[in-house]
Structures are given as C-alpha cells and as structure tokens.
Amino acid sequence: MPPKFGDLKRYCERDGWVLVRNTDHWYYEKVLSDGTVLQTKVSHAIHKEIPAHLWKWILKKQLRISEKDFWDKL
Template sequence: MPTWKELKRFYERDNWELYKNTDHYFFRKRMSNGELKRTKVSRGSKEIPRNLWEEILRRQLKVTEEYFNSTK
C-alpha cells in the first residue's frame, strides 16, 4: 500500500492543483471532459489502509493501480 506522502507526490506529478493547504492537502483536477476531480491528503506519513486505498483509487483518482504506480 502507498503512503500518504506517495499519494501527495502522485497528485503533484499528475498535474493536480493544490488549492488549499490546511490540516490536509486539498487537490483538484479538471479533466478534458469537464469533470472536476477533488480529493484531500493527510499530512501523515503512514501507509494508507487497504480499504481506504481502494476507495481513493475508485472514487477520487479514477485510475488503475498500475497507472498510479507508474506516476508516483
């Protein structure tokens, strides 16, 4: 499982916009079809629990784990 730091690095490398920096990092990305993806990332450095990671991939990133691993 990736860590929160690896997830943040993915957003930075995948051209997500950091639009709010508080107790969490808040990112967004406008897709070519007009969809706006939004997410937040913990400032922690621990590994993301599997069930949460699967939700993040499916609902927020909407990418495959292979794409994530190639971009992080």
C-alpha cells in the same frame, strides 16, 4: 501494499493536480478534458500508510485510475 500518504501527494504533484487548500489536509483538484472535476485530500502524516480499504476507495472514486497507473506515474 498500500502507498503512504506521501506517495499520494507526490502522485498529485506529478499528475497535474492543483493544490487548492492546505489546512488540516492538502486538498487537490484536477479538471479533466470533459470538464469533470476530481478532488482528493492528502493527510499531512505523509509517513503513514493509507489503509487498504481507504486506498481502494481513493483509486476508484477520487483518482479514477488503476493501481498500476498510479505506480507508473511515480
């Protein structure tokens, strides 16, 4: 089951992502040790589930982690 947007927000806060903007969404960034900057945005609709296809894309392209690593951080 995909997580809710609230789970993604909590992950970002626990994993050292920095909130860079709060407008229509929460926008987070994280700088990796090699200088790579990761970015993601989180809907304010924290009670809604992230659609499965979007969740896979977020894991692969934005967070760059496995689903197991995501759940382990929560």
